[in-house]
Amino acid sequence: MNVVITGGSRGIGKATVIRFIKEGHQVCTCSRNEEALKFLWEELGKPENLFIKACDVSERQSAKEFVKFCAKLMGKFDVLINNASVLGLRESIEHYPEDVWEEVIRVNINGVFYITKYAIPFMKDGGIIINLSSGAGKRPAPYWGAYAVSKFGIEGFSLLLAEELKSRNIKVYAFNPGATRTQMRALAYPQEDPSTLKPPEKVADFLIKLVNLRPNLVSIDFY
């Protein structure tokens, strides 16, 4: 399969890139930090089936160039995983800084829109799009501010996209990975003992199963 994964430099994205690469699929991934991507490529023994490119998904041109780069190197996509996201701040709406709000919405909403919009013409009929959501996008999560609102947006975006792409038999999912041992989780819960959390590799295993099983529902949780 040809797989595009945003935010592959660490956490769930990185574990998922590794999982698909090890199964012999072609993977194209990005993050803003090019060094971290090069490190991943070298760590994996410079595999020929991994393509990396620095990209900020919240920048239109950068997102467009990344998608074109993936299509040029792999051809049409079987799977798109919109994983890249930022947390912002844990703060009340009253005190939430405007610039942080705008940054979170830019990355978590605009970024998913840009990558998806530019990728749709390159998606194979019968393909899959998975958008990383969160429990904070399904029920009230006070003090999660822009992040929670962005993930509610991802749930809605996935529902409408699933309808729009039905005629091409492209499945769309809003996928909540649940509490996972990553940098983002540590930022959100600094007091928590990370060893009590599932590792990102477990999420990657679940994502492979999701791609193979293609269930008939849009919003999926993994705990």
Ligand SMILES: NC(=O)c1ccc[n+]([C@@H]2O[C@H](COP(=O)([O-])OP(=O)(O)OC[C@H]3O[C@@H](n4cnc5c(N)ncnc54)[C@H](OP(=O)(O)O)[C@@H]3O)[C@@H](O)[C@H]2O)c1
């Ligand atoms: N971990 C959890 O417990 C948990 C729970 C629920 C949902 N999620 C969701 O799961 C997904 C992965 O989370 P994670 O915990 O693995 O996060 P993470 O460790 O912070 O990794 C986020 C990845 O996204 C990339 N990224 C961030 N902003 C970007 C941008 N503008 N353009 C391109 N890449 C960007 C980061 O690389 P750079 O910084 O180098 O760009 C990094 O590779 C997110 O959508 C998150 O909301 C996670």
